Amino acid sequence: MTQRDIFFVGNEVNELGGVGRWQTQMAGLLAGRGHRVTVVGIAPPHHPMDLGDRPPFETVTLYARRPPSRPRRRRLIGSLDPAVRRHEAHMRSAASRLSALFRAARPGAVIIVTQVWAMEWVALADTAGHTVIGMTHESFDTARKSSRFARVKKYYKDVDRLLALTQEDADRWAVEGMNNVGFMPNPLPFTPGTPSPRTEKVVVSIGRLSHEKGVDLLLDAWAEAAPKQPGWTLRIHGTGEAEEQLRQQCADLGLEDSVDFAGQTDDVPGALRASSVFVLSSRGEGFPLVLLEAMATGVPCVAFDCAPGVREIITHEEDGLLARPGNTFELARHLVRLMSDERLRDTMGDRALHSVRRFDPEAVTRRWEELFDFLER
CATH class of the missing domain: 3.40.50.2000 (Glycogen Phosphorylase B;)
Known part of the structure; x- marks a missing residue:
């Protein structure tokens, strides 16, 4: 060499x-x-x-x-x-x-x-x-x-x-x-280690609070999904210029009891292992590292199919679920599927942990x- x-x-x-x-x-x-x-x-x-x-x-x-x-x-x-x-x-x-x-x-x-x-x-x-x-x-x-x-x-x-x-x-x-x-x-940003037990009733989002990352779309989807699966929490890690607006949207939608604005995290693997589902609601992406990280912790992912890099990482219905870009009803439906079905979460999470090793x-x-x-x- x-x-x-x-x-x-x-x-x-x-x-x-x-x-x-x-x-x-x-x-x-x-x-x-x-x-x-x-x-x-x-x-x-x-x-x-x-x-x-x-x-x-x-x-x-x-x-x-x-x-x-x-x-x-x-x-x-x-x-x-x-x-x-x-x-x-x-x-x-x-x-x-x-x-x-x-x-x-x-x-x-x-x-x-x-x-x-x-x-x-x-x-x-x-x-x-x-x-x-x-x-x-x-x-x-x-x-x-x-x-x-x-x-x-x-x-x-x-x-x-x-x-x-x-x-x-x-x-x-x-x-x-x-x-x-x-x-x-x-x-892969890190070598797959101890996977998430997928036992916490937590859906996690990690990313900058900006228009491009689509957290406003995620809140709209959560307003559809949360009433169908009581007891689950949407935990949003990140900071950014849209934070105040997003907190107001959360309040307007009556979601304050089920949404946790958790701030920026320095322990991404730990945040992922404390969840059972990961969600990516971006309007645009390249080849999102956070999807690789979620899969490397055995967490099944739901994402908008907003870029070739997203569908290169996630194989729909195999190791995660893809929604049409911006379709919050479809995103909500995929979230509810995983939230309501422990066996599906475990199957897709295990497949994700295996398939992500190609990177x-x-x-x-x-x-x-x-x-x-x-x-x-």
Whole structure:
């Protein structure tokens, strides 16, 4: 195995959330196999995640404060606009730090750009002689609804490989003319250990309290499901900008006795083992780590089929249940099925624990190393 210098370049080094957790895990996995790993962030995190006392990789952040957004060019003066010129000069200065890091790397280095905003700086840096891999950590449909869609097509069109999270999403990017596209699944965030006994009458949701995560839809579904299964609790772990609005919605629906806003948890496996059903109500996703975590604790999942990554993880009616995106009545019906049937919970939970092992971290890490070797040839 060739030991390489590997750079992860993301928006932040340690932002709390799915991409940040994935980046930290993959950096650790590759460092554990003897590679020299550096994680580079463009800006400091909004919500920092603890990397521990001695992470097995170096970290660098280019800006002391988050840089302002790129100013729009005024039509008459375009690139001569002083604001535009100042912004581009600041970007080139920061990119020169990236160039210095890349030039100091050993031959065969790999630059993995985890988010397209970060790619705007990598595109200005000197990457000569190194492999550059760009990533999109969301579904094709989610990207298409945002400004990131055009930026992925612009900034990733000439990298050595653009990686989506599933074959289905990769095929759709290829139709858009991205002929360098492939796919790579996320690894299991932790090794399956002691499973949930699935005896607590708790349905758990874990994620940021934001519009994208659809907790408002979950509350609507819970208003349908809870009266049919008295004694069950919906426990919502997470914080975010929508919390006050969601608490008001909960009160308006008369659900305060059966909904527990439990705040952010630092013990995701423990929170999952204290539940019997996991629910994902997102409007959009990429390849949700929390589904992998739930299945790795033997907890059957109910989710909106909102992205190829979701149905890549869950096989409907085998190891979990999928509802049509946004269909709260269908989500409620699936929840009631699992809440009311202990045998079904145990069967699907056991199958989930078995099927999720296909995303074993060692196997995914080997796939990355095979990709590095292939792209170097």
